[in-house]
Amino acid sequence: MSGYRIRSWISFALVGLMVAACDRAIMPVSDSAVAGYGMAGQPEGPSSAISEVAMMRGRAEEKAADKRVAHLQSPPQALPQPRVAGMIIRNGDVAIQVDSVEQAIAAARQLATSLGGYVGNVAIFTGALQVRSATLELKVPAQRFDEAMAGVRPLGKVERSASTADDVGEEFVDISARVANAKRLEARLLDILATRTGRLQDVLSVERELARVREEIERYEGRIRYLGARVATSTINVSVHEKAPIIAARPGTNIMGTAVVRMWRNFVNVVALGIESLGVVIPVLVLAWAALWIWRRVKRGAPAVARQTT
Numbered sequence: 001m002s003g004y005r006i007r008s009w010i011s012f013a014l015v016g017l018m019v020a021a022c023d024r025a026i027m028p029v030s031d032s033a034v035a036g037y038g039m040a041g042q043p044e045g046p047s048s049a050i051s052e053v054a055m056m057r058g059r060a061e062e063k064a065a066d067k068r069v070a071h072l073q074s075p076p077q078a079l080p081q082p083r084v085a086g087m088i089i090r091n092g093d094v095a096i097q098v099d100s101v102e103q104a105i106a107a108a109r110q111l112a113t114s115l116g117g118y119v120g121n122v123a124i125f126t127g128a129l130q131v132r133s134a135t136l137e138l139k140v141p142a143q144r145f146d147e148a149m150a151g152v153r154p155l156g157k158v159e160r161s162a163s164t165a166d167d168v169g170e171e172f173v174d175i176s177a178r179v180a181n182a183k184r185l186e187a188r189l190l191d192i193l194a195t196r197t198g199r200l201q202d203v204l205s206v207e208r209e210l211a212r213v214r215e216e217i218e219r220y221e222g223r224i225r226y227l228g229a230r231v232a233t234s235t236i237n238v239s240v241h242e243k244a245p246i247i248a249a250r251p252g253t254n255i256m257g258t259a260v261v262r263m264w265r266n267f268v269n270v271v272a273l274g275i276e277s278l279g280v281v282i283p284v285l286v287l288a289w290a291a292l293w294i295w296r297r298v299k300r301g302a303p304a305v306a307r308q309t310t
Helices: 002-022 031-039 046-073 101-114 142-151 169-195 200-232 255-309
Strands: 088-097 118-125 133-141 157-167 233-241
Touching: 088 142, 088 200, 101 118, 101 133, 101 142, 101 233, 133 142, 142 157, 142 233, 169 200, 200 233
Parallel strands: 088 233
Antiparallel strands: 088 157, 118 133, 133 233
């Protein structure tokens, strides 16, 4: 009886080893498990061991198949996309014809102040031969941009009105990520300087790299502050000019005064032309008078010569 039990155990172990060698995905059946199985009073012999191993293999394959199906049926997880809302720079450009440049500038200042903004650069253009005009920049809060664009219309006759919107959210996110990476590198360099010792050349090299990283961080943070200021405040470029004169051909001219000036100019031109013509008339008259005098002398001398010959 003991010999039969030993042969059964050996057969059981051999079958388990063969199954484990054929399929690595199945958990191998150890000798201790086989021994315990036989000692627990379960059916002994090669047929019962093979059937039990087959059942274990089938359950393992079913579990693996269920995992693969669940993995294929599960929807793919989308990567998080960071987005910054409201990072939009809004600007405007308006050209207006007004009755008075000074009054238009004063009204624009009052409008900007009422909206919580201010007037930036102002330039006034005047001259004898040009229409009076001016350009000014209105700086207003971004949330009141539409009110400002509507508020400049009563200044006069609007000739041009345009607005732009530039979304800088992507640039803001990119620069913020660069700042975070640079700060992590800065912290690592500070840790290296604080915890490690070495040659002076190595320490100086780390300090130079740390200075470069800090300069990069400051540049990125400056760009972020600039974008934040541009987003928070909108700019409206306003160009105003007065009406062109109706009678005069050019601004700053007087028709009657111009006519008098031209009359005097023509008179002077005629007198000058007469004086210039004397340079031709006087020599001609002198030559004509000399020719006439010679002709008369010749004519008087001809009868006297004729009488002497007779």
